[in-house]
Amino acid sequence: MIIAIDGTTASGKGTIAKRLSAHYGLPHMDTGRLYRATGVAALRAGADLSDATAVAAIARQLDLAEFDEADLRTAEAGKAASVVAAIPEVRQALFELQRAFATQPIGALLDGRDIGTVIAPEADAKLWVDARVEVRGERRWKELQGQGSDLSLDEVIEQLRVRDQRDQSRKDAPAEMAADAVLIDTSDLTIEAAVEKAIAAVEAAIARGNRT
Numbered sequence: 001m002i003i004a005i006d007g008t009t010a011s012g013k014g015t016i017a018k019r020l021s022a023h024y025g026l027p028h029m030d031t032g033r034l035y036r037a038t039g040v041a042a043l044r045a046g047a048d049l050s051d052a053t054a055v056a057a058i059a060r061q062l063d064l065a066e067f068d069e070a071d072l073r074t075a076e077a078g079k080a081a082s083v084v085a086a087i088p089e090v091r092q093a094l095f096e097l098q099r100a101f102a103t104q105p106i107g108a109l110l111d112g113r114d115i116g117t118v119i120a121p122e123a124d125a126k127l128w129v130d131a132r133v134e135v136r137g138e139r140r141w142k143e144l145q146g147q148g149s150d151l152s153l154d155e156v157i158e159q160l161r162v163r164d165q166r167d168q169s170r171k172d173a174p175a176e177m178a179a180d181a182v183l184i185d186t187s188d189l190t191i192e193a194a195v196e197k198a199i200a201a202v203e204a205a206i207a208r209g210n211r212t
């Protein structure tokens with residue numbers, strides 16, 4: 001079984017992905033980490049983030065073991081990720097890795113932006129997780145404050161709007177809800193309620209699949 005969980009930044013998709021991967025016993029790949037690591041590696045190498053050839057070469061040689069989780073979760077890493085993610089050669093460089101993970105015989109759960117549309121369009125269940133930008137901004141702002149960031153809430157919300165816009169308007173694999181995905185809006189839900197809703201949506205998708 002393949003479960004595809006896509007959605008916006010700070011929507012709760014990562015938490016839902018972790019909980020569903022444990023619930024269904026499926027290996028989990030957080031594909032945002034690949035783009036974050038590519039962005040951070042490019043910054044470390046002093047590469048121009050718009051240099052498609054240089055950044056794609058970095059993506060092809062990516063070794064995730066070289067990155068601390070904390071280095072990948074900063075606002076700077078998120079921004080760099082979304083810039084390099086708009087480069088088709090970078091997406092191409094990271095495709096096989098994700099595709100191989102998705103198609104492993106024991107099944108898989110992947111979360112990202114284009115899992116249900118590009119990486120695993122054949123997924124058995126597809127979710128699109130979203131929340132109002134103000135709610136996502138507040139979540140992300142609290143997380144960043146814990147890291148000692150002095151960005152204001154308004155600045156964080158503005159950064160999310162810019163990121164959403166860049167992710168949704170890029171030509172290659174824009175972040176968008178697959179036609180057969182189920183929307184989970186977490187704006188007014190607790191984590192528990194969101195996870196419950198997500199499991200119910202997956203169960204319904206599996207039941208639909210078994211009938212056809």
Ligand code: C5P
Nearest residue numbers: 009031032035081082085112113114167
């Ligand atoms: O999900 P996360 O915030 O870690 O993703 C960081 C950035 O990586 C996103 O803003 C998006 O630009 C990019 N991304 C992507 N495709 C994916 C996962 C992430 O383009 N499958």
